[in-house]
Amino acid sequence: MKDVRIVVDVMGGDEEPQVVLDGISAALAADPALTVLAAGPQDIVVPFCDSTDRAEALIAPDVITMEDDPIQAVMTKRKSSIVIGCRAVKKGNADGFFSAGSTGAVTAAGTAYVTPFRYVTAEGERRPIRPCITSTLPNRSGGLTVFCDMGANPDVDPDDMVRFAQMGAAYASCVLGIKNPRIGLMSNGTEDTKGSHFTKECFPLMRQQVKGFAGNCEGSDMVSGNVDVVVTDGFAGNVALKATEGAAKFIMSELKGALMGSLKGKIAAVLLKDELKAIKAKLSGDAKGGAILLGLRGVVLIGHGATSVEAVKNGTLAAAEAVRADLVQNVADSMEGIL
Missing domain, CATH: 3.40.718.10 (Isopropylmalate Dehydrogenase)
Known part of the structure; x- marks a missing residue:
């Protein structure tokens, strides 16, 4: 299995940073060829990385919140975990980036620092792709x-x-x-x-x-x-x-309410326990962990703000798999006129 280095935004998401740190630990346990660069404030990421194998601290004192204007925040908070994470991918210090933070800020930082592919128009112009x-x-x-x-x-x-x-x-x-x-x-x-x-x-x-x-x-x-x-x-x-x-x-x-509202429903719920769990897992975004920002010269995954340990784990693993599958280059190769 190819060794992969993924930056994870410890300050991303609506939950406390500990949820992200626990998700990183779970991802590292699941993938022995994975190294995670934990991006966040020194007092949060350094103690975690000092006590965790294959985790490295990426100090990012600034924090971009969900309330910040995405473009303005990326321009002014250049030492934020989102900006520093994207810059690490651009510089080749990391293979991919995962964040459950502001979608707009991750998109803006990815576009500014990881940089988009360009395509040749019918008029011969070279235009950047919108990710x-x-x-x-x-x-x-x-x-x-x-x-x-x-x-x-x-x-x-x-x-x-x-x-x-x-x-x-x-x-x-x-x-x-x-x-x-x-x-x-x-x-x-x-x-x-x-x-x-x-x-x-x-x-x-x-x-x-x-x-x-x-x-x-x-x-x-x-x-x-x-x-x-x-x-x-x-x-x-x-x-x-x-x-x-x-x-x-x-x-x-509604289904849960109907099943728990009567003895007959509760018996049905017990009998259908495995099937109901499978349906819940299929509908939950935690299994995927995140969505990829296509059109960039690097792997950038965005998770749901209301994230969980499982979602962070799976988002980090999905970023690693996208790197190993050479997804970015495969997508570029599949399109004519991409530079």
Whole structure:
């Protein structure tokens, strides 16, 4: 197994730093070829690293909070764990970075310091790719659907949507092993004529430039299995993702209430204990740990703010696996005109 060095943002997430430290310990126990650079204030990371094998302290006195303006914070808090973590990847001191901190700040720091790939336009111009947050959702066909952008770019151009689609397709091929993935453009109907002015601009470009483009799809196709990749802008994508997460939590809460509300339900819950645990695990984001920021010249994973020990562990391990799979280069190689 290839040795891998991953920076973990100890100050990321809504929980106390100890939750992240416990997640790092769990990741190190699960992967003997992993070294973690714990980024955070000296009084937190140094004692932990001194007492932990294969953990190194990366001193970062500044902290970027969820309330900070992401771009302003990245510009002014240059000794924060997010900025220092991304710079470590840029300098080659680390192979990847995982943070459950501010999505906007991680995206801004990744773009500024890890730097995006560039693509050649039809006019011969070299333009940077907008990174997009990409992950997978379980679908009714028993597989996984790639979803991008999940929130990195609220405002985009049609050309950006083409790049998202191409990167999402490459992710589906490289990571999930899906040959000839089907790509759908999220709209308010599957007919070619449906959509906002923006999606109607995107449609012909994607039909011309995206291999495997299957046309418009609906929000329900995030989990239907009718397409392998669902593409949208970061604003709509983040709204759709959180609506889906909220619906899943509501259903699980209602199911738990129904089962615990009567003796008959409690007996059913005991009999279905393993099945219910499997459903909960499938709907939880902890198993994936995070979503990758595609389009950068390095591995950057973003975890959910309401993180847990299990999520930090799995996010750190997922970053290491992405490095070992050479995901960044595989995605770049799958797209024409990438520099």
